[in-house]
Amino acid sequence: MAGEIWVLVEQWRGRISDITYEVLALGREVAEALAGSLQAVVLGPGAGESIFSLGAADGALMVEHSALAEPVPEVYALALAQIIPQRQPQALLIPQTNVTMELGPLLAARLAVPFLNSCRDVQVTDGRPVARCILYGGKVEASVTPQSAPAVFGILPGVRPPEQGRVERAPAVRALSVDLPTEFPLRFRGYTELEAGDVDITRENVLVAVGRGIQRPENVALAEELAAALGGAVCGSRPVIDQRWLPPSRQVGTSGMIVKPQLYLALGISGAPEHAQGMKEAALIVAINTDPRAPIFDIAHYGVVGDLLEIVPAMTTRVKQGKQAA
Ligand SMILES: Cc1cc2nc3c(=O)[nH]c(=O)nc-3n(C[C@H](O)[C@H](O)[C@H](O)COP(=O)(O)OP(=O)(O)OC[C@H]3O[C@@H](n4cnc5c(N)ncnc54)[C@H](O)[C@@H]3O)c2cc1C
Incomplete structure (x- = not known):
């Protein structure tokens, strides 16, 4: 329906994820600028149970179908491709996560509508939504105006604070039905759990990140000791994980x-765009690298040119001393 802005509600095992609220806050602004209504799109059996925090939206479009129990991109795309033509929203904003990453392109291809990926923001200019998108792994940013509606936008995490979009009130609900096959070429097999006792690095205030400059697996212990002293956790660049x-x-x-x-300590990380994309919004970035021309220094607030194998143990000692003195 013209004038509707849709936000897809991303649920993770029955719990609405924070990014949904971030995108709802953005959707609210876009809907108001277009004098339209904001609709939260909730897919899955038992979807009704999760709508009580979606009060930022004017309405909830509910599609309850057993095939939508897990977020399989093909199945979600098929369901959305059936309901979008019925109501012709102006835009569908999809929280862009590992779960929904493939959904946007599949859906847009199925409907032959514009797809704008990796959006950092959407503003309304001259009555049309204009997205700020990142390209080439973050090297380029572009303002893109879709040439037709509906358009599908993949919205990156961090677009607005989640508290802005979390409103404890159930919006008006409209049930929509879809016709989905029972068999799909792609099937959900199961979730891979985090290793027992592992931490969720997206929720840590202090991260000590190690890159290839850490050189040997036994040296990761140096970072772990510093992280423990700072009350944080260790994470890493891709080569460290690949090994x-x-x-x-x-x-x-x-x-x-x-x-x-709040603090991201980058140890022996060069700062490739694929890495920077994941951490450059940290409140404080401190980098240690032997190469003064390493790109990490372009985004770090503080930088130390030197050998992390010497500097990190000294830092750990100072942090521990500081804590004892306090
Ligand atoms: C499709 C795609 C997706 C990718 N996704 C990711 C991703 O999600 N995350 C990611 O991290 N990468 C990703 N990459 C890889 C990315 O391009 C880089 O190759 C990677 O980030 C480099 O990791 P690094 O900085 O640890 O290693 P390097 O680039 O090898 O840098 C090591 C750094 O350590 C420094 N160093 C060496 N010894 C020391 C020492 N003793 N003390 C201090 N500094 C030292 C060096 O000067 C150097 O700057 C992706 C690539 C592709 C193509």
């Missing part, structure tokens, strides 16, 4: 996690 020096849940970057800690 299994840290588990996959600790990878920062475009093919890992997007993190926003």
Whole structure:
């Protein structure tokens, strides 16, 4: 329906993820600028149970179908491709996460509508939504105006504070039905759990990140000791994860996690765009690198040119001394 802005509600095992609220806050602004209504799109059986915090939206469009129990991109795309033509929203904003990453392109291709990926923001200019998108792994940023509606936008994490979009009120609900097959070429097999006792690096305030400059797996212990002294956790760049020096849940970057800690200590990390994309929104970035021309120094607030194997143990000692003195 003309004038509707849709936000897809991303649920993770029955719990609405924070990015949904971030995108709802953005959707609210876009809907108001277009004098339209904001609709939260909730997919899955038992979807009704999760709407009580979606009060930022004017309405909830509910599609309850057993095939939507897990977020399989093909199945979600098929369901959305059936309901979008019925109501013709102006825009569908999809929280862009590892779960939904493939959904936007599949859906847009199925409907032959514009798809704008990796959006950092959407503003309304001359009555049309204009997205600020990142390209080439973050090297280029572009303002893009879709030439037709509906358009699908993949919205990156961090677009607005989640508290702005979390409103404890159930919006008006409208049930929509879809006709989905029982068999799909792609099937959900199961979730891979974090390793027992592992941390969620997206929720840590202090991250000590190690890159290839850490040189040997036994040296990761130096970073772990510093992280423990600072009350944080260790994460890493992709080469460190590929070599299994840290588990996959600790990878920062475009093919890992997007993190926003208060402090990000980058040890022996060059600062490739694929890594920077995952951490450059950290409040304070401190980099240690032997190469003064390493790109990490372009985004770091403080930098030390030197050997991390000498500097990190000294830092740990100073942090511990500082804590004892306090
Ligand atoms: C599709 C795609 C997706 C990708 N996704 C990711 C991703 O999610 N996350 C990610 O991190 N990468 C990702 N990459 C890889 C990325 O391009 C880089 O190759 C990677 O980030 C480099 O990791 P690094 O900085 O640890 O290693 P390097 O680039 O090798 O840098 C090592 C750094 O350590 C410094 N150093 C060496 N010894 C010391 C020492 N003793 N003390 C201090 N400094 C030292 C060096 O000067 C150097 O700057 C991706 C690549 C592709 C193509």
